[in-house]
Amino acid sequence: MPSTWVPLPTDSGYGIDNLPYGVFTTDHEPDRPRVGVAIGDFVLDAGAAAHAVGATPEVSAVLDAPSLTGLMAAGRPTWRGVRAAITTWLTDPGLRASVEPHLIPRRDVVLRLPFEPADYVDFYASEHHATNLGRIFRPGTEPLSPNWKHLPIGYHGRAGTVVVSHTPIVRPSGQRKAPTDAVPSFGPTRRLDIEAEVGFVVGAGSELGTPVGLGDFADHVFGVCLLNDWSARDIQAWEYVPLGPFLGKSFATSVSPWIVPLEALDAARVAPPARDVEPLPYLDDRAAEPWGLDLSMEVRLNGHVISRPPFASMYWTAAQQLAHMTVNGASLRPGDLFASGTVSGPEVGERGALIEITWNGENPLKLPDGSSRTYLEDGDEVTITATAPGPNGTRLGFGEVSGRIVAAR
């Protein structure tokens, strides 16, 4: 990969090998969302740059747009072509004079929700997380349900409440019932939690009735973001039998504003953990290079690192999830979002949710500021970050997904 003429801070996660996409506005034009690409400490106004360099109509059309929808829907050949073009703009010294005026300092832009979520599916792919939650929610029974190693368990969430990083999270109210209570009570959740996850954003859709096989993953998935699946554990515990989580999750799901192109993640691909159950053929990824991804995640609570979940430990890969989600003929649309499920490794310091870290509040978490937490308090801010291996020893940054809790209304 050639080097960029854009000045890069040391260890910038936004080097020339990353080029994540987002949508931004400026204070000057708050009603004009535009497609941006992160490079160093700048955001490239991609549509303006396309015009400045005289890009092809195809490239200009998808970049000079108020959203990423056109680029996402255009499919993989276009994704490749656009990425190659932007790489040239940011590396060719002869184009610097044309392109540089369209670099905006990142601190001067407002990052918006980077795509319009169509359907949102949340999976449950960490064996450590599923085991921990089984032990907490269903003590005395086998922690993993009998189906867990045969298929990637998932459910649909609420697409309309997917929000971009830094959107305030209002503490939700609802019905809660402790096992010792005779009847449920109504009020603000007392067990507000996080789930540190990785989100996969579908670009190219598919036809109703046509499954998307394991090998077609990269033709449909546009890119990857970070995701916090905020969860109200007391609401969830009371409501979720028999039809699954609903209001305990549907109040908000935060995503990071930068979508890292799948194409940027070749160096991050790793083998998933050994599976101890023979997969059915449509989920069998042993023949092809699989889609485990070696993302290093960090979860901070009020600035203190409380966990470092290892994404490479996930039992089910995103390619298996996509194959499963469509094997019944369900169609895909541009903007479909599916999330990995909480990322938890085998160690306490690798767990992606407070319910696991504090074992449902039994072991409060001590913070360096002297306070402790079982679940989130009003005013708490949670930030999830991640990096992944890039080419030639570089690291790719995923930016962050962050949210602060505000009191129930």
Next chain:
Amino acid sequence: MPSTWVPLPTDSGYGIDNLPYGVFTTDHEPDRPRVGVAIGDFVLDAGAAAHAVGATPEVSAVLDAPSLTGLMAAGRPTWRGVRAAITTWLTDPGLRASVEPHLIPRRDVVLRLPFEPADYVDFYASEHHATNLGRIFRPGTEPLSPNWKHLPIGYHGRAGTVVVSHTPIVRPSGQRKAPTDAVPSFGPTRRLDIEAEVGFVVGAGSELGTPVGLGDFADHVFGVCLLNDWSARDIQAWEYVPLGPFLGKSFATSVSPWIVPLEALDAARVAPPARDVEPLPYLDDRAAEPWGLDLSMEVRLNGHVISRPPFASMYWTAAQQLAHMTVNGASLRPGDLFASGTVSGPEVGERGALIEITWNGENPLKLPDGSSRTYLEDGDEVTITATAPGPNGTRLGFGEVSGRIVAAR
């Protein structure tokens, strides 16, 4: 209500008191979807009629459109104004000459999906259905989960696979495992079922963080349709613990093409059944006129009536469902769809799903043509219709939602 100058067949469900909205194309202009209103055996080209009578710009703007989104999002005062205007066009003899050229015989139009589904939520509000399914899926335990009478159980479904009536339904494949099997197998579902339901379509959205109370139901819900929540029972039974139904439902959900305005249903409002658990205040509809609806539904399999589910028997009303769905601050968007759950009365002939009618196949259903069914066979066609009381002893028709099973691919 004045009478219309449009000739009405005897017992037309599409009289002047109904005026349901839809979206249609013609063979002549297959790529120009337009807003239509059903009246007698005709579809009124609403946008063209608005221009012909010189309607106000507000009315013309929402009717002369390729979708109902503008009208739906405009809110209740606009819904009332537009309905009053259309009523005048179809009743005032002085307007007949202007309006009549814009009536198209219903047989000459193609009815499209009437709205773009945003989020889709499916409830589980029939006590008879939930009890039957509990007995079948979880024999030997209490059929209703402890939460069932405290809150309307629901879950998010797949909005992207909501299809309009008469879309062919491809038999889905997936993982199935009978209790007697050691491991799951993959293949076409052997237990393809229907769920006869009523759908509620949200028009006016709401802000994130702001619940929609029981009393605000009619400010947000634009209208009502029929819905068939196709279900693959073997896939569902294997996958649904612990996070709920997923691929057993997500392959297709069919809706009727006509949205009956909520305003047309005043005469259909009835008290829901007596509840034997005290509702929490946000669900307590005893003080206000409640939203039970006396819809008479019919389910036909290959033309034979197999069930007459009574919608008035539903334990939870749509207003309670909307209040519950938003009590955690979840926002609404125009196009959000929520469904009642399978409508089943206390009698076998009132059950809205084959799993209940045949008791999971134990008691095959005999059809008048000499054949019998446990679940659906390829080529079977299921049609759900409904009527409701209108003003002055009339009946309002909901049209139908129909679908034919085609073999697995």
